[in-house]
Amino acid sequence: MRFAPESSVRAMGMAGLALLLACASHVSLAQQRREREPNEVYAARRARLAAQTDAPVILWGFTGREEISQSYIFAQEDNFYYLTGHNEEEAGLVILPALKAGQVRDSWDGPREILFLPAKDPGKEKWNGVRLAPSDPDISSRTGFASVQPFGEMRAVVEKLARAYRKFATILPFEKELGGYPHEKAVVDWLQLVDSSVKPKDIRGVIETLRMTKSPGEIAFLKKAINLSLDAHLEAMKMMRAGLYEYQVGAKMLEVHAMGGSEAEGYAPIVGAGPNSTVLHYDKLARKIADGDIVVIDVGAQFSGYSSDITRTLPANGKFTPRQREIYDVVLGAQNAVFAALKPGMNYCKSGDKSLYKISYDYINSHGKDLHGKRLGQYYIHGLGHNIGLDVHDPGDYCQPLAPGMVVTVEPGIYIPEENLGVRIEDDLLITDSGFEFLSERLPRDPADIEKIMAAAGKSQAVAEFYWDFVAKFRKDGSPITTHGRETQLYRSEKGVWRLVHVHYSGMPVTGQREGF
């Protein structure tokens, strides 16, 4: 929404002004994600859930108080978002079990689903922006809920439901997580407060099964996230060289994501060079990349809530050593063996004749050796992959057969700490009726193709770095000012002419050796 210039507002007169203001309030969605599926899609998910429960489903969204960090930007709890498309704080949801065929009503005479939102709070909105409120005149059409009530009334409604049904369903905390995530525990505790005689049933499995099969809208968001990540990985390939810090490669990739409309990273970016290439979730990005390092880059954008997950492994200096190439080829061979068998009905179980994991493990364990002549299977220390979606590790059961509409990663890897040599290749795939759509195919995996891209970029790119370190009496009171830092100049050759395309100033990282003085 752009506001009209002052003069045209005046010319419109009061009627026009009133209309303009009405439009303005209609489009101010402070918290909503960049794109969202139509309301009917979320409503259809709730209907599928209602058909699979005999107890009222009671959920809370995140409150916004889950995080203390000042850099935190609110992001809705995934299951709540999946069912509502609502990305604002302090919402609640009640879904009644579907009526059976021919049934006009059951023991409940109220609405069959209710969205609870915080009451309008103009004071808070001055700080945080406009929020959807139950009192908004168009709240039903905007949320897709016929009944939207103040969150403060949720308790009374749930008390009535307890009397009508004598049972609840919610997401129970995972027992293995030491009592569960605080949010899940808070909802269960609250339900016990409302009526301690009703023991909540777990609805997690039903929602997670729904989430495994992606809607066309979800697939579109995932493709956007994936494509931004492919662009970012190509930039990383082109800029990669010894002397860069891991975080600089990460920074460039985040810039590509953000400039392309990504709202956040799907997960903490991993750029691990040399010894760090063998650390699966390395997130410090502090090493100065050395000549001869191999670099694992596992970086994926999120778009409108949906996360990609892509990994490439590059030689820092543009050329794999024979040993790096040998291990790389084993991982690539394992991934290709999986692709050859990837279709509905196969699974990610550790064993069995439908196991894709076993195909990748057997390939790795029958090709190549470590420095002691031992097989490489022991260095493949994680699973073959996982579903992606609202969560980068989206719900999915490893032994469940793959089915059309699932989006999964295939990411074999070998990590040999003794050789400072880790290789992972990770791609994203949509399972189709007959096989799969290769969503990240545009990003080369073939080592010769990768070396070609790196060599071409190297020829048309040059970097100059300057370091300074000085002490001077600059301040009025005569006290010394000390500065040290680095200036990086990036030149690119365009049509035979070298141009300075980027200048970057940074402090000297404490992890780095100072050079040049």
Ligand SMILES: [Mn+2]
């Ligand atoms: Mn992954």
